[in-house]
Amino acid sequence: MFASSTRIIPDARPKPRHVAIIMDGNGRWANKRLLPRVAGHRKGVEAVRAAVRASVEQGVEFLTLFAFSSENWRRPADEVSILMDLFARALDVEVAKLHSNGIRLKVVGDTARFDRRIRDLIAAGEALTAGNHRLTLTIAANYGGRWDVAQAARSYFAAHPESLARDSTLVPEALEPYLAMAHAPEPDLFIRTGGEKRISNFLLWQLAYTELYFTDLLWPDFDAAALGAAIESYGTRERRYGRTSEQVQARNEAQVQDA
Ligand code: IPE
Ligand code: IPE
Ligand code: MG
Numbered sequence: 001m002f003a004s005s006t007r008i009i010p011d012a013r014p015k016p017r018h019v020a021i022i023m024d025g026n027g028r029w030a031n032k033r034l035l036p037r038v039a040g041h042r043k044g045v046e047a048v049r050a051a052v053r054a055s056v057e058q059g060v061e062f063l064t065l066f067a068f069s070s071e072n073w074r075r076p077a078d079e080v081s082i083l084m085d086l087f088a089r090a091l092d093v094e095v096a097k098l099h100s101n102g103i104r105l106k107v108v109g110d111t112a113r114f115d116r117r118i119r120d121l122i123a124a125g126e127a128l129t130a131g132n133h134r135l136t137l138t139i140a141a142n143y144g145g146r147w148d149v150a151q152a153a154r155s156y157f158a159a160h161p162e163s164l165a166r167d168s169t170l171v172p173e174a175l176e177p178y179l180a181m182a183h184a185p186e187p188d189l190f191i192r193t194g195g196e197k198r199i200s201n202f203l204l205w206q207l208a209y210t211e212l213y214f215t216d217l218l219w220p221d222f223d224a225a226a227l228g229a230a231i232e233s234y235g236t237r238e239r240r241y242g243r244t245s246e247q248v249q250a251r252n253e254a255q256v257q258d259a
Pocket of ligand 1: 023024025026027028068069072083194
């Protein structure tokens, strides 16, 4: 289990250990070129490959990518079906490459809604790569932050029926082992491409103390240099977790002396 930032103050790190990205702007990338939206999604898959490679190079240990939200079913049926095909094809083609690069694959979200082929590819990909340690790549698919909190609560109460008693208390952190992201520490750095400044039901719980970074770059244009710029911005942030700046600096100095 990873420590909860609202229970234990994490140590300062110069570089992010976990980066979570909302990959937005595929449609606009295609529109700008008078291409169908699917062309943007295809280019977006290439940008995913580049982001995985660049994350490994930057020493990122966990990369979490929002691929399809629980609200994306609202899109036109043909776009949804194209996204499903692309997801299936990417799983089919990329998993072996991920594995040979020492990358562990995880998929989070309500996968029950996907068809059998995708569910089988997910299960096979996760099983094949389960022992890898170089980078954990988590794909959020049919994921919603509210869904996650609700399913975690359901699992928690199933495991702890006594906690339904009227006088029992529930500390927030008790839900964390049941959240879909329990296999990863909380994200240090959140990136959203495409210019919108919103969370769109991504990791609502886990982003409590994450540093947020927004860029106007459209996802297909997001490359290693763009990731580098986001990580550089992260390096300038002071993560206070509710404390004063003086307290943060005193602890950092103590950490340096210990080292
Ligand atoms: C992100 O790009 C990909 C998904 C949501 C699946 P969009 O398709 O949202 O692109 P824009 O925001 O319309 O440009
Ligand atoms: C968020 O992008 C979801 C993904 C990138 C998968 P959207 O394009 O769906 O977000 P909104 O609708 O602009 O908030
Ligand atoms: Mg969008």
